[in-house]
Amino acid sequence: SYELTQPPSVSVSPGQTARITCSGDALPKQYAYWYQQKPGQAPVLVIYKDSERPSGIPERFSGSSSGTTVTLTISGVQAEDEADYYCQSADSSGTYPRVFGGGTKLTVL
Amino acid sequence: QVQLQESGPGLVKPSQTLSLTCTVSGGSISSGGYYWSWIRQHPGKGLEWIGYIYYSGSTYYNPSLKSRVTISVDTSKNQFSLKLSSVTAADTAVYYCAREWRQLDGSDWFDPWGQGTLVTVSS
Numbered sequence: 001s002y003e004l005t006q007p008p009s010v011s012v013s014p015g016q017t018a019r020i021t022c023s024g025d026a027l028p029k030q031y032a033y034w035y036q037q038k039p040g041q042a043p044v045l046v047i048y049k050d051s052e053r054p055s056g057i058p059e060r061f062s063g064s065s066s067g068t069t070v071t072l073t074i075s076g077v078q079a080e081d082e083a084d085y086y087c088q089s090a091d092s093s094g095t096y097p098r099v100f101g102g103g104t105k106l107t108v109l
Numbered sequence: 110q111v112q113l114q115e116s117g118p119g120l121v122k123p124s125q126t127l128s129l130t131c132t133v134s135g136g137s138i139s140s141g142g143y144y145w146s147w148i149r150q151h152p153g154k155g156l157e158w159i160g161y162i163y164y165s166g167s168t169y170y171n172p173s174l175k176s177r178v179t180i181s182v183d184t185s186k187n188q189f190s191l192k193l194s195s196v197t198a199a200d201t202a203v204y205y206c207a208r209e210w211r212q213l214d215g216s217d218w219f220d221p222w223g224q225g226t227l228v229t230v231s232s
Contacts, residue, residue, distance in 0.1 A: 001173065033218040042205055042222040043156065049216050086156055088218065095172060098158040098217070
């Protein structure tokens with residue numbers, strides 16, 4: 001199987017910048033996507049195709065890619081950004097076309 | 110805008126078949142360019158993609174679940190369904206349906222998602 005690796009948790013103070021990473025061997029060749037999930041709610045897309053932001057998502061959310069790691073950056077973190085964040089991508093062979101990372105809990109101190 | 114809603118039994122006995130339906134509103138399931146997926150989340154855990162279907166009926170399943178999964182579509186009702194056979198307690202999870210965007214450059218992502226439905230496997 002194919003795995004995407006995320007840190008279990010990230011903590012930042014309000015107004016600071018949070019960076020959440022996702023690592024996978026196929027990321028140089030495959031797009032990555034990011035979802036935000038608040039307790040008791042369904043996931044919401046916040047970044048697609050590595051760095052594109054859907055309409056309605058605040059500009060403080062951005063994405064980047066470098067080699068086997070993609071990064072979700074939240075600038076000027078607000079209390080409402082506290083949530084679980086999941087990356088999604090695919091393996092290079094096509095056997096596992098949709099894979100999620102284990103998720104990262106963002107805590108706003 | 111498009112909305113998805115899961116429905117089905119919240120309790121299933123071990124060894125039986127889990128059956129869920131996703132009803133799509135605000136858009137046609139037959140619209141080209143979209144696939145329709147099922148995703149689950151074990152309690153307190155991460156997300157696991159189960160499989161997708163196109164309105165034509167073509168499917169692809171997660172290899173880890175392939176032997177037990179069937180996804181079907183009913184375009185007349187604007188619905189798609191999930192069947193998972195021979196369930197055990199390990200299949201207890203929140204099950205989500207989602208629309209999948211797919212582009213020619215190979216990109217694909219899930220948006221929007223249904224609210225999810227908890228299915229518990231227990232006798």
